[in-house]
Amino acid sequence: MSLPHxxxxxxxEKPSSGLELxxxxxxxxxxxxxxxxxxxxxxxxxxxxEGHIRALAPAQPARGQKKSYEVLPAGRAELARWxxxxxxxxxxxxxxxLRLRAAAVVGTAGLQADLGRHLELHRRQLAEYEEIERxxxxxGRDTAEDRLRHLVLRAGIxxxxxxxxxxxxxxxxxxxxxxx
Amino acid sequence: MSLPHxxxxxxxEKPSSGLELxxxxxxxxxxxxxxxxxxxxxxxxxxxxEGHIRALAPAQPARGQKKSYEVLPAGRAELARWxxxxxxxxxxxxxxxLRLRAAAVVGTAGLQADLGRHLELHRRQLAEYEEIERxxxxxGRDTAEDRLRHLVLRAGIxxxxxxxxxxxxxxxxxxxxxxx
DNA sequence: CCGGACATGTAAAGAGTTACATGATTCC
DNA sequence: GGAATCATGTAACTCTTTACATGTCCGG
Numbered sequence: 331m332s333l334p335h336x337x338x339x340x341x342x343e344k345p346s347s348g349l350e351l352x353x354x355x356x357x358x359x360x361x362x363x364x365x366x367x368x369x370x371x372x373x374x375x376x377x378x379x380e381g382h383i384r385a386l387a388p389a390q391p392a393r394g395q396k397k398s399y400e401v402l403p404a405g406r407a408e409l410a411r412w413x414x415x416x417x418x419x420x421x422x423x424x425x426x427x428l429r430l431r432a433a434a435v436v437g438t439a440g441l442q443a444d445l446g447r448h449l450e451l452h453r454r455q456l457a458e459y460e461e462i463e464r465x466x467x468x469x470g471r472d473t474a475e476d477r478l479r480h481l482v483l484r485a486g487i488x489x490x491x492x493x494x495x496x497x498x499x500x501x502x503x504x505x506x507x508x509x510x
Numbered sequence: 511m512s513l514p515h516x517x518x519x520x521x522x523e524k525p526s527s528g529l530e531l532x533x534x535x536x537x538x539x540x541x542x543x544x545x546x547x548x549x550x551x552x553x554x555x556x557x558x559x560e561g562h563i564r565a566l567a568p569a570q571p572a573r574g575q576k577k578s579y580e581v582l583p584a585g586r587a588e589l590a591r592w593x594x595x596x597x598x599x600x601x602x603x604x605x606x607x608l609r610l611r612a613a614a615v616v617g618t619a620g621l622q623a624d625l626g627r628h629l630e631l632h633r634r635q636l637a638e639y640e641e642i643e644r645x646x647x648x649x650g651r652d653t654a655e656d657r658l659r660h661l662v663l664r665a666g667i668x669x670x671x672x673x674x675x676x677x678x679x680x681x682x683x684x685x686x687x688x689x690x
Numbered sequence: 691c692c693g694g695a696c697a698t699g700t701a702a703a704g705a706g707t708t709a710c711a712t713g714a715t716t717c718c
Numbered sequence: 719g720g721a722a723t724c725a726t727g728t729a730a731c732t733c734t735t736t737a738c739a740t741g742t743c744c745g746g
Contacts, residue, residue, distance in 0.1 A: 339612040362607040362608060362611075363603050363605075363607075363608050410616040410619070414621055417605060419628060421540065421544035423542070425543075427662050427665055427666075428516055428519070428539075429592075431519055431542075431659065432518070432593045439590070440594025441594055443596070478613055478614040482607050496665055
């Protein structure tokens with residue numbers, strides 16, 4: 331149940347329309363909570379019905395018309411409540427690790443190419459995060475908000491760093507094996 | 511679409527009944543692909559209908575009767591196909607990172623306790639993985655299967671190590687902030 | 691006035707979660 | 719024979735994904 335809270339956070343950072351939110355979920359927020367435009371429109375409808383957000387610019391709500399939303403006090407309160415509430419971590423699901431375990435049983439034939447592709451994807455993501463860090467978090471700025479957001483970005487950087495290293499090692503191991 | 515392949519892998523490692531699989535998904539396999547017993551029974555039914563697995567010990571298939579399954583050649587072939595096929599990584603979803611980003615907007619009040627709880631959970635998971643490494647991967651063993659499974663376990667260990675370090679730093683940062 | 695980009699949605703299928711139901715076995 | 723445990727399963731719900739539908743606006 332995190333999607334509504336992801337949307338509330340995004341709207342508090344900046345009131346937006348559905349499509350603008352979709353774009354921000356393709357970068358920024360989406361790096362750790364992805365969502366498609368269908369999910370976003372549905373959830374915007376629910377949040378409005380619950381009184382957590384409200385449409386700005388009361389143009390006629392026609393189909394091709396842009397509709398922007400802002401967060402109401404009730405929405406901010408709900409987000410604060412959720413942020414502070416205890417939540418158990420969700421169990422992981424990682425298809426790549428599963429595939430390696432499967433490969434231990436059925437053989438590694440054909441696996442190398444996709445491992446290499448994943449390595450390249452993680453390298454690119456890492457480069458993108460590092461670019462964001464250079465741009466948005468130059469040494470010296472020091473508000474509480476900056477430190478928190480930088481911490482989140484550091485998690486992304488460190489995780490991508492881990493995956494590039496792990497995949498490099500995995501590729502070396504798989505390359506050294508008979509294809510069976 | 512990875513659950514059937516997780517089950518095929520588990521059944522190839524060792525033919526099992528639904529409940530035995532459920533238990534193994536609570537350790538081992540479940541560390542990177544979790545599943546509940548309801549999912550497992552539903553999927554066992556599908557896999558049997560598709561001819562990928564078959565029930566062993568042809569006792570009458572009554573309700574409280576144990577029913578074990580083994581993988582058929584078609585199931586092994588499907589698993590090999592899936593293992594080698596190119597797959598895009600699924601986008602991440604991490605509620606804790608989202609909460610930190612939300613806290614940058616609504617304040618960090620109440621967050622510390624749950625960060626500490628998560629840190630403790632990750633420490634325990636790390637200790638469990640390290641225990642498994644000591645037990646199952648003593649220096650010297652060197653089959654291809656061992657190396658692959660060890661690689662998967664190392665990913666678990668390194669990820670948990672990352673989270674304990676990251677959470678330690680996050681706690682320090684949050685503790686140093688005014689609660690707003 | 692038409693094609694493409696912008697913008698908001700609907701429908702249906704798939705995957706995962708939660709709650710509950712039912713029968714068999716074993717131990718007291 | 720009653721309670722606890724083992725074992726398999728159903729049902730309902732939520733969340734996510736994929737494909738499609740519809741309307742607006744703007745440039746040429």
